[in-house]
Structures are given as structure tokens and as C-alpha cells.
Amino acid sequence: MRHSRVPHPNLARPSFGVLAGLALVSTLGVAQAADNMVVVGYGGAGQKALSDAFFKPFAKASGAPLTEGEYNGEMARIKVMSDTGSVDWDLVEIEAPDLARGCDEGMFERLDWQRIGGADQLIADAAHECGSAAMVWSVALAYDAGKLAAAPTSWADFWDVQRFPGKRGLRKRAVYNLEFALLADGVKREDVYKLLATPAGVERAFAKLDQLKPHIQWWEAGAQPVQWLAAGDVTMTSVYSGRIAAAHQEGNNFAVVWPDSLYGMDYWAIIKGSKHVDRAQQLIAFINKAENQADYVKRIPYGPVNQQTFDRLDPQLTGWLPSSPQNMAQALPMDVEFWTDHGEDLEQRFNAWAAKK
Template sequence: MKTIFRILLGSIGFAACAAAAQAEGTVTVVSWGGLYTQVQTTSFYEPFGKATGITVKSEDWNGNLGQIRAQVDAKNVTWDVVIGDSAFAKKGCEEGFLEKIDASVTQGMENDFLPGSITDCGVASVVWGYVIGYDERKVQGKPTSVADFFDLQKFPGKRALPKRPESTLEFALMADGVPAKDVYTVLATPEGVDRAFKKLDTIKGDVVWWEAGAQPPQLLNDGEVTMAVSFAARLVGPILDDKKPFGILYDGMLYDLDTWMIPLGSPHKKEAQEFIRFASAPERLAELATRAGYAPARPSAIALVGKHPTANVDMKQYMMTNPENLTNAQRIDAQFWSDNLDDLKERFNAWLAQ
């Protein structure tokens, strides 16, 4: 009897330890930092931890795919879930350094995502966009087009641009008269690439280059620039929460799907997929949108978006999916950047160094 009792105690103890180990599990989620990650923490990370007992360890990155490649090549993967451009998910899948997403992650919700949201190696979370932000105190009149961003005489002052060819080249072409809908057709030609760099030459000496999404609103706030290409939602927070005198120009907006990816060899792949499914719930996406203006990738979530918690403003007006914001806009071409990123990045870096 004592022997049986000890065995039972041992079994119970093992089960308890296993349950504790599961409850104390972690998943490392990598995002863009700043306000975006703060709102993700409130909308995704903390609720996920309470619901599952799995702690989310948050880290930031700057969109350098080499960071994921390096971990996979070294067989020392420390990231479990990474959010990034849909082009990253496509490229990472093609080159084999991302896990395939199990069908169970989106089971039952496949028909409630915007087109192109679910791919072999990615599940979209939100629609984000590059827009032009400006300091209303420093501009005479109101900028109305991408061309105004490049017009240093009409709107004097420094400009802020992302230190990457993606979006920078597209904005240059649109400022040079190319309609948003035609920008990738033009950029796909050698003449189009030359044209983009020639346009960038006109403001190169007045550009402050940024690498992290939190920088453009900070550069505007500090008076270092008058206008900045920025992630749209990075401007919404300062405008609504901090009453900053920033304006947003949606003309020429470039938008895309921010997509969850799992690096190949993730040490917590099961938990990573569980997190992605949890964060894709309509109420989770709606909370993120209500707090920060990122448009959900699921239409059912868009219907749940309400007013900003402190400014009492309907957040649908700030979304990239708002028809008024899509007048002269273009979705970023993931295939184009998957095919051309390395070559254009090499040329862009060489141009910067000149």
C-alpha cells in the first residue's frame, strides 16, 4: 500500500510539475518597438499570458531579415514569432528560413481575412501604411501631394525618410509624377530606378534618415524635420494622446499587411502558433485598432473598432482601409521586393555613400 501511495504521489507530483512547466512557458515575440509594441502588449501579449499561462517575452527589430537568417544558419534560434512586411514572409518562405504555418492556426477564419493575408509562412495581423507627416507649425499652407514633400522651396525644412529602398523609391517616383497605381511598373525598369534616384538627388542634402519606426514623430517633435515619411499609426498616437500639432497627408500612401512569421527552428513553435491564433481574434485586433489606428486584417474586426479611449475620436477615420485615404494609394508589391530587394538595397547603400 505504501508503495502504491508513493507511486501515486510521484505521478501527481510529475503531473503538477508538467502543468507548472507549461504555465511558466515563454514565447519570444519580436515587433517594431515604440507605441506599436506598447499597444500590442496591451492588446495581445498580456491577454495571451492570462489566457494560457504562457509569458510573452518582447523584443524589437528593425526589419533586417539578416537577423533571422543568421539565427537559422547558426542553428541558434531565439525568436519564436516575428512581425514584418508581407514581402518578408514571402522571401523568408522562398529562401527556407521560416516555418510553414500550420493550417490549424487559421482554421475556421480563413474566409474572414483580407486578400493575401494568409500565406504559406505568414498570417497577416494589420494593415499599415507609409504616409507623410508634417509639423503644422512649420509649414505655410497645407501639403496636398507627395510632390510637396520634395518641394523645398514651397515647404522649406529638413525631411525624414526611411533608410531603405522600400517605399523611399516609390515616393520618389510618385513625387516625379508617376501615379500610385503605376509605380511598380515604372520601378521594374532600369530607367524607372534611375528616375527614382534622380528625384532623391534633389533633396538628398536635406534628408534625415531613420531606421526605427519611433523616430519620425520624434524628429518632428524635436523640430529636426518639417516633414517625414512615417508609419501612419506612429503619428496617430502623438496627435490623439499627446495633442501634437502634426498633420497627416495620405496622398501616395503605400500600405501593406504586417504579418506574423515563425523563424525556422523556433524553440517554441507550438506556443508560437497558439499565440498567432490568439492574436488574430477579432476582439484582439479591434482593440489594437481602437488604441492605435492600425486597420485589422479581418473585416469582422473592423466592425468592432470604436472610439479612441481618451480622445473620444472614431478611429476608423485613421485606418489605411478608409476609402478616403485610398484615393491615390498603392499596396506595396511583395513579389517585386522579394525579387529585387537585395539588388536595390545594394544600389541604395552605394548611393547613400556617394
């Protein structure tokens, strides 16, 4: 884990890597950036949905064109901008741990929620002093309902290779897996991070992973678990819920176990020194409107952050969204502070453990 960063579950981040991502944005040109507000996301299918649902309609409604860019989440570029005052970007999509760190270090503008408005309509923790939640993502247990006689209902079932024979798909990281291991071992959701913050809790999580290790097929790219389910390579797998929802929409008979899924949020943040702070806050307000979030969710199955969005959605779609009331009530919110503080050490231990035969 790079400086304790929690990995990002975007459906399709650019595959061309950091340097190419920076080169792409650099082609925008300083002159153009000075005239237009520059909004930077993670690229791919996720960014296309953002563009069609938010960016283009906002530019049309406001009469002020904006420029879109893509990056791969590298904080170094943002830090250079905020430190030097040479700010080429304005509004960026960012992961929660990076937002928290960057806010403490003065890299982002403090948001004026009185001016933005609507904070009371957002889910818990969506309105941050330096950011506004972009969407909710989730990691959950998934299986092919057409291939199992009985449906799994918990992470304990995921670990039960006697009742449910076959390989298990897990992401090759400590994050997510340590939480799931403790849940499988009977720890209550509300106690997971309290226990994981102790040496005994870490030992218990790795001991539980030891039990399943011979049956694990490790995935590293978000597309892999869905492909493995379709091919019958794994009986069950952890998966980003957006991926499995999209596969279901395409006709696959996949199902998700929402109890004890794990969820988190990405955020919109304004880089300190932006020349378009007011316009960026206007765009945030536009993004947070329920009708606009509904348009976005119909394009890509991430969870909306405005609670009033669900009244505008088909119940069949709502069931696949991690921020729907019924799914969120059963889920574990990722403890960003925990992974910011302990992520680097735990990832190093996990990598050493995974490398052992």
C-alpha cells in the same frame, strides 16, 4: 539592406542589438520552452500592446501559460532551429520578405486556415500559407498643420520647395524613397513597381531624388522625423504612420497625407518543428478576432487586419489607421517580391548616391 530585407517600422524595437536579443531569449531556458508555448516579437511598446491585448488574455482564456521573448528579426536563429529540429521558439513576428523566403525554404509550418478560420474577414494578403498578418504599417507624408498656411496634398508638393520652403525628412534607404520619387514625378500608383523594375524607371527615380537632395535631412531612427517636425527642423517628412498617430494623440497638431502612402504587413509564423503548432494556431485565431484587434489598436495605432474591427473603433481613431478602408484605397501596397529580388542592388546604388556631395 541586409540580404534585401525591407526595414521594419516597429514603433520601438529593442535598442540592445542582436546579441543581447539572443541572450535575452536564451535565458528562457529549454525546460520552460518545452512546457510553455514561446511567442517572440520585436519588443518595446509594440510588444507591450501585443502582450496586453493578445498574449495575456489568451493564456487566461485557454488556461495554458505562454512565455514571451524578444528578438531583432534575425533569421539565422530561426533557420538553425528549423534545420536542427531544436526549436526553442514557437510563434514569431516576422517581416513579409522573410516570411516569403522562409516559407519557400521550409522554415515555417503551413497554416491550416480551415482550422484557424476567419480568413474571409481579413484584408487582402493577410492570410498567407505560412503566416497570418499581425498588423499593417504605413509610411506617409506628414507635416505640422499649425506651421503651414497651406496643406500639402501629394509627394509632388513634398518636392515643391518653392511653394513649401524648408528641409525635407526622408529615411536614408532606397526602399520607400524610390517609390515616392516616382509618385512625385507623376507616375500612377499602379505603375510604380512596373516602372521601377526597369533600368529607365530606376534612372528616373534617382533623377527625381537629385532634384530634392540639397533639401533633404536624412533620418535613420523612427523617432527622428516626429522630433524634427516638433522642433521645426523640417517642413515635411516621410514618417511611420504609427509614430505620427501616437504624437497626435499626445497633443501635437500633426497631419498625414494618406494618398500615395505606402503600406505593408508583419506576420505571425510558426517555426517548423514547433511542439505547440495547435496551440499557436489557436493563438492566431484569437489574435484575428475583431474584438481583440480593437483592443490592440486602442493601445497602439497600427492598422488591424480584420476588416470588422473598424465597426468597433471611434471614427477619429480609424482616420489614423493605414488599413482603414478610406486610407488603404488611396495607398500603394509594398511589392514584397520586388524588394526581395532587387533590394540589395538598389540599396547599394542608393548608398553610393547618398554619399556623393
